[in-house]
Amino acid sequence: MKSKTQVRTAECSCGQVKLICNGEPERTAICHCFECQKRTGSVFGVQARFNKEQVSYSGEMNEYTRISDTGNQVTYYFCPRCSTTMLLSLSAAPNIVVVPVGIFNHQDLPTPSFSVYELRMHSWVKFDCQVERHF
Numbered sequence: 001m002k003s004k005t006q007v008r009t010a011e012c013s014c015g016q017v018k019l020i021c022n023g024e025p026e027r028t029a030i031c032h033c034f035e036c037q038k039r040t041g042s043v044f045g046v047q048a049r050f051n052k053e054q055v056s057y058s059g060e061m062n063e064y065t066r067i068s069d070t071g072n073q074v075t076y077y078f079c080p081r082c083s084t085t086m087l088l089s090l091s092a093a094p095n096i097v098v099v100p101v102g103i104f105n106h107q108d109l110p111t112p113s114f115s116v117y118e119l120r121m122h123s124w125v126k127f128d129c130q131v132e133r134h135f
Contacts, residue, residue: 017059
């Protein structure tokens with residue numbers, strides 16, 4: 001018997017943009033970089049990486065591209081009405097779509113297994129899960 005593929009939905013604050021993610025993410029990760037702190041308005045970002053073909057969306061999105069610390073492009077796709085970041089794409093990983101975990105309608109994504117930019121992590125942030133740590 002074939003197992004049923006997990007389908008997760010996500011949407012922006014105003015509901016204008018909707019995502020459908022089929023299957024499990026490649027990984028979920030915590031990022032402490034200054035850009036994720038600015039993007040979220042919090043002290044870190046948490047996102048799920050999916051293969052591009054796993055993600056579909058409806059609604060209009062605007063985009064903003066910046067250059068990362070390593071010189072690669074990072075493009076943010078966000079709702080033009082409410083400004084919720086819906087997707088990120090990375091020039092260094094063109095077949096990957098990064099989805100912020102906070103926009104999902106259910107809290108059933110795998111626990112993050114990866115943590116990056118820990119040198120920029122606020123000193124009071126602590127996690128009780130086991131993550132692969134990158135400074």
